[in-house]
Amino acid sequence: MAIEILMPALSPTMEEGTLSKWMVGEGDQVSSGDILAEIETDKATMEFEAVDEGIIGKILISEGTSGILVNSTIAVLLEEGETIEDVHLPQKTVVVATIGFETEAEPVSNPQSFPVVEPNVPVGTNYKSQTVREAIREAMSEEMRRDETVYLMGEEVAEYQGAYKISQGMLDEFGSKRVIDTPITEHGFAGIAVGASFGGLRPIVEFMTFNFAMQAMDQIINSAAKTLYMSGGQMGAPMVFRGPNGAAARVGAQHSQDYAAWYAHIPGLKVVQPYSAADAKGLLKSAIRDPNPVIFLENEILYGQSFEVPDLPDYTVPLGKARIWREGDDITLVSFGIGMKYTLEAADILAEMGVAAEVIDLRCLRPLDTKTVINSVKKTNRCVTIEEGFPVCSIGNHIAAVLMQEAFDYLDAPVINCTGKDVPMPYAANLEKLALITTKEVITAAKSVLYR
Amino acid sequence: MAAKKTSKANVSKEQLLHFYREMLLIRRFEEKAGQLYGMGLIGGFCHLYIGQEAVVVGLEAAAEEGDKRVTSYRDHGHMLACGMEADGVMAELTGRSGGYSKGKGGSMHMFSKEKHFYGGHGIVGAQVPIGAGLAFADKYLDNSRVTFAYFGDGAANQGQVYETFNMAALWDLPVVFVIENNQYAMGTAQQRSTSSAEIYERGKAFGIPGEAVDGMDVLAVKAAGDTAVAHCRSGKGPYILEIKTYRYRGHSMSDPAKYRTREEVQKVREEKDAIEHVRDLLLTGKHVSEDDLKAIDKIIKAIVNKSAEFAKDSPEPALEELWTDIYAKVEA
Numbered sequence: 001m002a003i004e005i006l007m008p009a010l011s012p013t014m015e016e017g018t019l020s021k022w023m024v025g026e027g028d029q030v031s032s033g034d035i036l037a038e039i040e041t042d043k044a045t046m047e048f049e050a051v052d053e054g055i056i057g058k059i060l061i062s063e064g065t066s067g068i069l070v071n072s073t074i075a076v077l078l079e080e081g082e083t084i085e086d087v088h089l090p091q092k093t094v095v096v097a098t099i100g101f102e103t104e105a106e107p108v109s110n111p112q113s114f115p116v117v118e119p120n121v122p123v124g125t126n127y128k129s130q131t132v133r134e135a136i137r138e139a140m141s142e143e144m145r146r147d148e149t150v151y152l153m154g155e156e157v158a159e160y161q162g163a164y165k166i167s168q169g170m171l172d173e174f175g176s177k178r179v180i181d182t183p184i185t186e187h188g189f190a191g192i193a194v195g196a197s198f199g200g201l202r203p204i205v206e207f208m209t210f211n212f213a214m215q216a217m218d219q220i221i222n223s224a225a226k227t228l229y230m231s232g233g234q235m236g237a238p239m240v241f242r243g244p245n246g247a248a249a250r251v252g253a254q255h256s257q258d259y260a261a262w263y264a265h266i267p268g269l270k271v272v273q274p275y276s277a278a279d280a281k282g283l284l285k286s287a288i289r290d291p292n293p294v295i296f297l298e299n300e301i302l303y304g305q306s307f308e309v310p311d312l313p314d315y316t317v318p319l320g321k322a323r324i325w326r327e328g329d330d331i332t333l334v335s336f337g338i339g340m341k342y343t344l345e346a347a348d349i350l351a352e353m354g355v356a357a358e359v360i361d362l363r364c365l366r367p368l369d370t371k372t373v374i375n376s377v378k379k380t381n382r383c384v385t386i387e388e389g390f391p392v393c394s395i396g397n398h399i400a401a402v403l404m405q406e407a408f409d410y411l412d413a414p415v416i417n418c419t420g421k422d423v424p425m426p427y428a429a430n431l432e433k434l435a436l437i438t439t440k441e442v443i444t445a446a447k448s449v450l451y452r
Numbered sequence: 453m454a455a456k457k458t459s460k461a462n463v464s465k466e467q468l469l470h471f472y473r474e475m476l477l478i479r480r481f482e483e484k485a486g487q488l489y490g491m492g493l494i495g496g497f498c499h500l501y502i503g504q505e506a507v508v509v510g511l512e513a514a515a516e517e518g519d520k521r522v523t524s525y526r527d528h529g530h531m532l533a534c535g536m537e538a539d540g541v542m543a544e545l546t547g548r549s550g551g552y553s554k555g556k557g558g559s560m561h562m563f564s565k566e567k568h569f570y571g572g573h574g575i576v577g578a579q580v581p582i583g584a585g586l587a588f589a590d591k592y593l594d595n596s597r598v599t600f601a602y603f604g605d606g607a608a609n610q611g612q613v614y615e616t617f618n619m620a621a622l623w624d625l626p627v628v629f630v631i632e633n634n635q636y637a638m639g640t641a642q643q644r645s646t647s648s649a650e651i652y653e654r655g656k657a658f659g660i661p662g663e664a665v666d667g668m669d670v671l672a673v674k675a676a677g678d679t680a681v682a683h684c685r686s687g688k689g690p691y692i693l694e695i696k697t698y699r700y701r702g703h704s705m706s707d708p709a710k711y712r713t714r715e716e717v718q719k720v721r722e723e724k725d726a727i728e729h730v731r732d733l734l735l736t737g738k739h740v741s742e743d744d745l746k747a748i749d750k751i752i753k754a755i756v757n758k759s760a761e762f763a764k765d766s767p768e769p770a771l772e773e774l775w776t777d778i779y780a781k782v783e784a
Contacts, residue, residue, distance in 0.1 A: 151592070177592065183622070188581050188615025195585015198570050199520070201592060219612075222575050223582060231563035231571070232554035233777035267778050291780035319782075 002087040003052050003077040007061075009070040010041045010048075012249045013300055017041045018066035019074060028056045030077070037063075037074075042304045043164055052077055057084040120282065120310075120317060127308040135277035135309055136166050136242075136298065139284035140204060142314070144174055147202065150288055153180040153193060154206030154243070163208045164244060164303055190216030190241070194223045197237040197293075204288060207243035210259045210297060216241075224293040225268030240287045242296035245273070246338060246388050247425060247436060249301065256425035258389035260337070263295040264365040264398075270319055271365040273297040275340035277307035279363050282317030290319060299338045322369035324376075328356030331446055332376040334399055335386035336362040339437065342418075343386045346442035355450065365395055370402050377403055381412040382449040386442055391419040413449040418442050463671055465739040471513070471670045472730045473748055475505035478529040479727060480756045481538055482701075485528065485545055488760060489705050494545045497574075498559045501529035503700035506726035507632050508533040510673025511600055511693075514681050518595070522570040522583045523602035525560035526632075530602065534567045538759035543766045550766030554773060577603060577610030580629070584620045584690075587627035598684045602630045606637025608651045614658075617690070621658040624689035628680045629660075631692065632667070634699040639711040652694035662692025668724040698724065 007017065018040040024030055034050045057078035061068060068074065076087055130138070144150045151174075156163045158171040158181040171179045182189040186207065193203040207213045213220065220241060228236030246258035263271045270292050274280040280298070287294035309315070325340070326347055335343040340361050347357040358376050362369065377383050383403060385396030396417030403415055421435045482500040489498050501508075504526075512533040515521075523530045531541050536552065544551025544562050552562040560574040570586060573579040583601025590597040607613060608631055620627055631652060637645050648654060652662035661683065665676040673695060680691040698720045702709050709717075734740045 149593075183615075183618060185615040185618065187612045188619055191578060191581025191612060192585040192588055192616065192619060195522070195570075195582035195587075196589040196592070197585070198582065199586040199589025199593075201589045218575055218578060219581065223573070223578055227563070227571070228780060229777045230553055230557040230561035231777075232552065232556050233780075234553070234563050234565050235570070236780050238780070270779070290782055 001079065002057060002082055003054060004073040005036065005050075005075040005077055007068045007070050007072050007074050008039065008048055010039060010046050011043045012251050013304075014041045014043075014070060016067050016069050019061050019063055019068055020045055022059060022063050023047075024056050026056050026059055030054060030056060040066075044161075050077075054078055055080070057082070057087060058089070060089070120315070121312070126311040128311045129306050130277045130281075130309040131304055131306050132274075132277045132280045132298070133164065133166055133303040135281035135307075136284055137168065137170065139281045140167070140288070141170060141173065143285055143288040144170075144178060147288075149200060150202045150204065151178040151180065152204045152206060153182055153189060155182055155184055155208050157181060157206050162206075164300060166206070166303070186212050186215035187219060190219040191223065193239060194219050194237050197224070197239040198227070198235055202288060203239045205239065205241045207241065209255060209300075210243055210245040211255050211257055213241065213243070213259070220269075220293070220295070221266055225266050228292070229268060236291060237293045238291045240284070240294045240296055242284070242287075243298060244300040244303070245297035246299050247301075247420075247432070250427060250429060250432060251425075252427045253424035258297075258337075258387065258420065260297060260365055260387065260389050261394050261398075263297075264368070264395060265393075266366075268293070269366060270294045271297070272319060272363065273337040273365060274363055275302065275337055275361055277305070278309045278315070279317055279323065279361070281309055282315050283319065283363060285314075285316045286319050289316075294319070297337065302338055302341075317363070319364050320367035320369055321364065322372040323361045323363055324372065325359040325361055326357070328358040328380065330356045330380055331382040331384065331450060332358045332360060332373065332380045333384050333386060333442070333446070334360045334362060334373055334396075336365065336395070337388065339386040339388055342437055342439045342442050345439040346386075346446060349439070349443055350446055355446065357446065362395070368398075370399075370406070373399060374403065374407050377407050378410045381410055383411070383415045384418060384442065384445045384449060385415065386418045386437060388420045388437055391417060391422050394419050413451065416445040416449055418445050463733070465734075465737075467513070468730055468734050468737075468739060469748070471506075471509055472727065472734060472745070473752065474509040474512070474533055475670065475727045475730065476749065476752045477538070477755065478505045478509070478532050480752050481532060481542070481759065482528060484756045484760050485542065486701070486705070488542075488546065488763070493764065494559070495547065496558055497525065498545065498705045499526040499703065500701040500705075501526055501699075503720070503725075504632060504634060504667065504697045505529060506670035506673050506729075507630070507667050507695045507697050508602075510670040511628075511630060511677040513674045514677025515598070515600065516681075518568065518597050519681075520568040520570060520583075520586045520590070520597060520599040521602065522579045522586060522599065523572070524576065524579055524604060524607065525572070525574045526604070527560065527562065527572045531562060531564070531567075531569055534564075534569050536562075536564050536567050536569060538755050539762040542759035542763035546763040546766070547768065548763060548766035549769045549773070550762060554777075555769040556773065556777065577607040577612050579603060580607065580610070580613045581616045583629075584616045584625050584627050587620070587625040587684075587690075588623065591623070591625060596685055597626065598681050599627045600630055601627050602632055604637065605631060605633040605635065605642050605646060605651060606640070608633075608654070609637070609646060614654070617655060617658040617660055620690040621660050624687060626684040626687070627690045628677070628684055629655075629662075629690060629692045631694040632697055633694055634697050636699065636703070636711065638703045639707070641711065650694065652692045655692040660690050660692055662694060665693055665695045667695035667697030668720075668726045668729065670726055670730060
């Protein structure tokens with residue numbers, strides 16, 4: 001029996017990939033373990049090995065093709081004596097994917113609402129399409145060109161080119177003095193970076209994920225955040241701690257936590273959690289220049305997502321200002337980071353139902369732009385918050401408290417917090433989906449505060 | 453205390469007098485701090501350095517201008533030894549606006565950019581990677597400075613110390629790891645907490661050279677400091693000094709000291725005291741007379757008394773200070 005060779009999933013978040021190179025040709029005999037092809041994922045270029053023995057009967061996808069969905073047939077392997085004519089080829093072998101999210105239960109037209117206000121972008125500015133990954137890399141590279149004291153350190157940032165390819169190419173440009181591979185020793189290298197910041201440098205510390213930053217928590221909180229105060233203003237820690245935060249896909253309880261609320265709790269830290277590539281770029285540049293320790297929370301699923309980014313030589317976004325993605329009079333939806341994905345999708349569906357939602361992307365959790373939220377709620381009188389983190393002591397809890405104190409008389413309904421569920425992240429696909437926030441839940445919450 | 457014995461050769465009268473003054477200043481200062489604590493003028497935690505004076509005084513004599521230092525919460529001696537003013541240190545202890553941190557840091561958290569003193573850290577062991585980070589910055593900036601990262605025998609069991617040893621050796625960082633082994637991690641004797649008798653030997657696992665030093669002999673400390681600093685400054689990477697010392701007072705002010713006998717403390721004071729040692733050298737070497745030393749004692753006492761007066765008179769921080777220094781201003 002002929003065997004279909006399928007496009008493999010080679011990373012937790014991979015949904016499609018590029019077939020960079022075939023290492024075999026039609027008619028070649030292969031046995032298990034032979035390298036069939038090189039496949040580029042969202043993270044790296046990897047060799048793809050044969051599992052079965054046989055003869056390559058037909059190559060269905062030519063090399064250089066990108067956007068090949070996982071599990072689509074890329075070639076057919078024949079047994080001894082079979083010919084390609086014996087084989088019923090798959091009708092539709094490949095779907096070239098549009099890069100994007102796993103589709104949710106409810107189909108959505110285009111959740112890419114464009115921000116209402118772009119105060120830092122002059123009229124007539126050109127935009128370029130860029131992934132969040134590229135935007136972060138460009139922000140770091142631009143700042144490293146601008147300031148010799150800025151350097152990047154972390155696990156696999158240099159020779160490996162970044163565990164998530166964020167720092168790809170940076171070792172070549174800046175050399176090993178400024179792009180530094182550390183041992184797997186988060187507590188230690190976070191402390192060294194804090195010391196380096198006291199000593200006049202501006203470190204960017206990449207955590208492979210913020211889950212691992214738990215090991216470094218003491219240095220982040222006790223050393224980086226508090227020293228300016230403890231020294232009576234004499235010295236502080238101008239530095240950035242950055243890396244992916246929150247759930248990726250199917251990586252289990254210890255690799256899926258959203259730490260937004262944890263860090264937002266700490267005076268002395270600034271906390272940024274961008275959604276779009278433009279904000280990732282502009283906010284990271286500001287974070288690197290900021291004289292305070294900044295926690296920059298990224299999201300692995302957003303890394304490959306493309307957005308329109310202003311094509312400016314030095315695009316910065318100030319920390320502490322929310323962004324209004326769409327205006328509306330009926331309800332205020334407040335979110336940040338990947339929560340914005342569900343929020344914008346929900347706003348589209350609500351619009352079809354005749355509800356005009358105002359969507360606020362907080363972008364920065366400390367300092368928190370409560371003014372923008374309060375002003376919006378004074379107009380809409382209703383608010384739902386959306387985040388992926390745990391529900392207890394969440395960012396949404398805090399927003400609700402602020403609104404109760406500052407806009408109580410304007411509220412026509414209690415504020416609802418949509419959050420991740422109050423459980424460690426399960427591994428099973430169906431349970432993980434349940435644990436995360438969904439667009440449907442946002443719509444249900446919105447209907448509830450609208451009494452519809 | 454198995455450690456090198458000092459050589460008395462080539463020690464000038466000036467150097468001996470300098471050591472005597474510096475160590476005496478720390479001791480009198482700490483005695484005064486203890487007194488003010490008893491009067492309720494100093495609050496919270498207060499960890500006195502009495503007994504350990506030769507460690508910082510010896511090492512500061514090996515440092516050059518621009519070299520950096522960072523230590524734990526037992527930090528008053530380090531600040532005085534690196535040239536910070538007694539007034540500012542004492543006023544910080546009393547939580548007054550004239551203190552080095554404007555009263556907002558306290559005994560455990562003082563800093564001086566001017567004197568390259570980077571704290572004053574209250575989490576046991578946390579200052580060790582910070583010290584290596586200061587050395588990392590110096591190496592990055594190519595300015596041939598050396599950092600002294602002080603920690604105790606207790607901190608020597610923290611994981612981050614060994615994470616730091618690894619990276620400091622890997623990257624040849626110019627940092628002297630100074631283990632001030634006063635033999636008790638709070639109330640736990642070294643043999644009850646630490647698998648190795650010679651803590652500096654743990655550096656061997658990382659390829660970091662080191663040695664044990666008699667910390668009650670300021671000349672031995674200075675000599676070891678010279679070796680360590682020369683090693684670091686020449687680009688050969690880190691060096692470990694395990695300085696065997698002894699703390700006469702409790703871990704903090706509220707230490708009942710049930711873990712050791714009064715006799716043990718008394719014996720060290722009588723036989724090993726670092727200040728008495730230098731005093732003997734000065735007198736037996738006929739460098740000075742008893743009267744000369746009395747005159748010095750008087751000057752030191754005056755400095756300490758003045759600092760206590762300053763610390764009492766300095767106003768408490770303005771209430772607005774609660775809300776300042778949380779964030780540095782972003783330059784426009």
